[in-house]
Amino acid sequence: xxxxxxxxxxxxxxxxxxxxxxxxxxxxxxxxxxxxxxxxxxxxxxxxxxxxxxxxxxxxxxxxxxxxxxxxxxxxxxxxxxxxxxxxxxxxxxxxxxxxxxxxxxxxxxxxxxxxxxxxxxx
Amino acid sequence: xxxxxxxxxxxxxxxxxxxxxxxxxxxxxxxxxxxxxxxxxxxxxxxxxxxxxxxxxxxxxxxxxxxxxxxxxxxxxxxxxxxxxxxxxxxxxxxxxxxxxxxxxxxxxxxxxxxxxxxxxxxxxxxxxxxxxxxxxxxxxxxxxxxxxxxxxxxxxxxxxxxxxxxxxxxxxxxxxxxxxxxxxxxxxxxxxxxxxxxxxxxxxxxxxxxxxxxxxxxxxxxxxxxxxxxxxxxxxxxxxxxxxxxxxxxxxxxxxxxxxxxxxxxxx
Numbered sequence: 001x002x003x004x005x006x007x008x009x010x011x012x013x014x015x016x017x018x019x020x021x022x023x024x025x026x027x028x029x030x031x032x033x034x035x036x037x038x039x040x041x042x043x044x045x046x047x048x049x050x051x052x053x054x055x056x057x058x059x060x061x062x063x064x065x066x067x068x069x070x071x072x073x074x075x076x077x078x079x080x081x082x083x084x085x086x087x088x089x090x091x092x093x094x095x096x097x098x099x100x101x102x103x104x105x106x107x108x109x110x111x112x113x114x115x116x117x118x119x120x121x122x123x
Numbered sequence: 124x125x126x127x128x129x130x131x132x133x134x135x136x137x138x139x140x141x142x143x144x145x146x147x148x149x150x151x152x153x154x155x156x157x158x159x160x161x162x163x164x165x166x167x168x169x170x171x172x173x174x175x176x177x178x179x180x181x182x183x184x185x186x187x188x189x190x191x192x193x194x195x196x197x198x199x200x201x202x203x204x205x206x207x208x209x210x211x212x213x214x215x216x217x218x219x220x221x222x223x224x225x226x227x228x229x230x231x232x233x234x235x236x237x238x239x240x241x242x243x244x245x246x247x248x249x250x251x252x253x254x255x256x257x258x259x260x261x262x263x264x265x266x267x268x269x270x271x272x273x274x275x276x277x278x279x280x281x282x283x284x285x286x287x288x289x290x291x292x293x294x295x296x297x298x299x300x301x302x303x304x305x306x307x308x309x310x311x312x313x314x315x316x317x318x319x320x321x322x323x324x325x326x327x328x329x330x331x332x333x334x335x336x337x338x339x340x341x342x343x344x345x346x347x348x349x350x351x352x353x354x355x356x357x358x359x360x361x362x363x364x365x366x367x368x369x370x371x372x373x374x375x376x377x378x379x380x381x382x383x384x385x386x387x388x389x390x391x392x
Binding site: 027030065074083086087098113117 | 126127128129142143144145146147148151152155159162163166167170171173174175176177178179180181187202203204207210211214215217218220221222224225226228229230363364365366369372373376377379380383384386387388390391392
């Protein structure tokens with residue numbers, strides 16, 4: 001029996017040769033970007049101490065580059081940027097909320113425990 | 124990109140029922156929901172890694188000093204280069220996957236088979252790279268390390284094994300080292316009981332995080348392979364769309380995404 005209560009959205013997920021060409025161009029751009037950022041990360045990871053860069057700055061640089069790569073993967077490769085805004089934020093919003101709280105609480109506790117270790121001479 | 128999601132539809136109509144307000148099929152939406160839960164699992168793992176890294180900040184090993192080897196190069200010093208190569212392999216296989224999805228949107232079956240086949244090959248390359256890295260990590264270095272009587276790991280300052288460097292970076296002279304060495308045990312390699320690279324948690328996190336990710340890669344390769352066979356048999360062509368490839372693509376990109384974070388938070392920071 002054919003169901004009329006489900007719209008087959010996938011049947012609409014096609015594009016023309018021209019659109020495909022533009023999309024492939026974008027994919028090549030993102031590929032080069034991801035490879036370049038990874039190369040910079042590795043070089044920085046190896047040389048940051050001999051270049052006398054402050055560790056906090058290097059660390060924030062790594063996190064920034066990682067988020068940049070993640071953004072391109074999620075929005076372009078996973079096509080989340082092409083979905084409806086409501087879906088995009090239904091996925092990203094709750095995740096960002098929970099994970100940023102988890103990171104905040106864990107790192108705060110950990111740094112406190114670090115101080116306690118040294119205060120009482122624990123291993 | 125064309126498709127239902129890019130059409131302008133008034134909100135009242137979108138949310139009036141009888142259709143998905145997100146304009147996606149249920150399969151794709153549930154893949155996204157699965158990925159969120161999986162991302163929370165990995166987020167929890169990497170956050171707990173961050174927890175112990177900060178708690179033991181003074182004795183945590185520096186990964187650029189642990190991962191310095193490269194296959195077929197003997198005793199070389201190429202810090203992080205092998206991990207970077209693994210990252211690159213995974214990025215490339217992610218690119219071939221997105222090209223397979225793109226070809227699917229044009230209903231180009233032979234191109235889908237080509238790109239999806241390359242993705243499977245890339246996945247196998249990554250898995251074998253990880254096998255090498257694990258075996259190398261478990262096997263350990265020629266020189267080994269020293270586990271002191273209090274459980275701390277110290278490294279040899281010289282090849283002759285006369286002086287040691289403590290976990291917090293303090294280098295001791297031969298005279299100070301001698302009584303410590305006398306009461307210590309030599310350790311080689313790493314497993315869940317000993318770890319020559321430093322604190323035990325460092326090895327535990329290595330095995331658990333890269334192992335859990337590696338298992339995801341393995342299942343991804345299997346799923347990709349099954350869908351490749353389905354595409355070859357013409358299942359997607361008959362259905363009139365290649366959403367199967369799109370859904371397995373979402374999972375595969377997610378695996379790549381996780382590795383990007385593992386690379387930064389385990390190897391670089």
